[in-house]
Amino acid sequence: MVSIVSVAKVAGVSNKTVSRVINGEPYVTEETRERVEKAIRDLGYVPNMAARQIRSSRSNTFGIITDYVSTTPYSVDIVRGIQDWANANGKTILMANTGGVSEREAEIWKTFQSHRIDGVLYVTMYHRIVDPETGNVGIPTVMINCRPQTNELFPSIEPDDYQGAQDLTRYLLEKGHRRIGYIRLNPILLGAEMRLDAFRQTTWEFGVSESDLSIRLGMEGPVGAEKNYVFEAATELLQQKDRPTAIMSGNDEMAIQIYIAALTLGLRIPQDLSIVGFDDFRTVSMALKPELTTAALPYYDLGFEGAKWLNGLLSDAMIRPSSRVVPCKLVERASVCRTQ
Amino acid sequence: MVSIVSVAKVAGVSNKTVSRVINGEPYVTEETRERVEKAIRDLGYVPNMAARQIRSSRSNTFGIITDYVSTTPYSVDIVRGIQDWANANGKTILMANTGGVSEREAEIWKTFQSHRIDGVLYVTMYHRIVDPETGNVGIPTVMINCRPQTNELFPSIEPDDYQGAQDLTRYLLEKGHRRIGYIRLNPILLGAEMRLDAFRQTTWEFGVSESDLSIRLGMEGPVGAEKNYVFEAATELLQQKDRPTAIMSGNDEMAIQIYIAALTLGLRIPQDLSIVGFDDFRTVSMALKPELTTAALPYYDLGFEGAKWLNGLLSDAMIRPSSRVVPCKLVERASVCRTQ
DNA sequence: TTGTAGGCGTTATCAG
């Protein structure tokens, strides 16, 4: 492999001068610089990061730990956000996936140490509380889309499920809806409770009576193998004497079944039934007809901001655990209309 | 940072002996080994990959280049497959995303060189023909879910869209369906033509007359901003005098709209209309009611096998470009019934 | 403005 020495030889300078050129340091004649650059091009020289790192003990690398990539593919946007930030700031990304196995997690932290990773982004694919098995390696870490349970060591950045559900509920209320159905997310998801709380609180603030609210459980059980009651729940809801004029769905995916239930009963969307989702999982929300009004989970921003934050922690060294929240933007499409 | 030297000092041996223990080399007394291992534990020593690499000029790292992660989230399973193989074989994964920008791609290859990556997995998120901007860096590469156009340099591994569509078509035919609708995938996707060909060929082999086939375009235009005709096409198809008894959908996502169109027209699935999808994008195929019969794109296997293959190439050094294909397994659910 | 000497943490070589 061609190294700095061969370049130096070809350019007829010392290796230190080559190093200067590579790193854009001052005090190099324009003429020397050009000669070196030519040699670099001619030889196809590319600096060796490993060697560089060994001297400077900074790897300029971030590690990403994810859990279940496959069951919830949407949240890969978090990773995209991280990558974009990393790319724009000259960082490299090392990726590892636990698959939910905690021994595996410990190994990963070891591997990260081995690579002298500067910092770790601990990413979960759905919003939840976790207990990372760091093995106490002391690498600065930011948690994304999750929050530490027992240990308060790490800062975290999460979507604002509460505000998102609040905005959606208000949106429905402002469109005149009062009899509203709610089909709940799997309770093991952190968002489930926050969204429901927001729904309850907001309808209460608007003076909607409890009896106008029909709240049903849509799913439960372990992620990836959950029991699914959405279709039945929606069907039952819509067969009530005073059926709701709108249904709020735990998420977009569940909204598919609500559409199907409504259409099967001969109801038109949105004229007879308004529906809102949550997540803005576009493969679904834009495939539904009419397209689904929903609240967008800020996955990309979570990743981008998380990476930025982590980088800040590295220089500041004041890694106070704290929690940040990113808003969920309401995406207005065509699945809601004003009550007639 | 604690290095091999400190370990050696504590264990009262030379650094080379420590190295031997770490790498599981023979010719170390059991007793010495234990003393060294104790020192490693006590000091919390973790080997420095960068230093190791600098000596052995093998990074044990694979790079993954992806294109548009976000628009097609399902195919992240490819990445999971790669990670699982890498994990089981002690390789590290460096990840980068082009976002479809080719200058970015060139940079990525440079970065990979910088890290002395052993090999590259070039992954696209949908099945297509590509023209990688390698900058001719000569890193062994396997292309996954895509195929090189102009240059024949790299081996590739792809899903067998033809066989998948063939199986689905046969399945419908064996259930007695003869009047069959087909809603086509975006033609810029490589799978579009292969799937349609299989459909045409297989129906022909079964002696189905052309006039019983209704083929419509479902989508077109650039990925991420395509025009969507699925709902209208399905509606039109189902309003024909002799409407099809089954519709084959370009993919699962498009099947959502076919469901909605059918239900809106008062048709029951599958009694009045059978539907099959393609991809087995489970967030959709299992959310639809009745659940969707489809052909599973073997994303995980593509990744896993691709990584394995790449590794083989590294030792064999006979990187003959060739193309491999992985079958798409038919997943039978509840959206098809026998014609009455 | 440029060059020299030394060392980062490993592993390879070869001698003991």
Place this chain on the structure above:
DNA sequence: CTGATAACGCCTACAA
């Protein structure tokens, strides 16, 4: 079985 010493490619410190 074990150890001393050199070398990998780069950067820091210092000297010229």
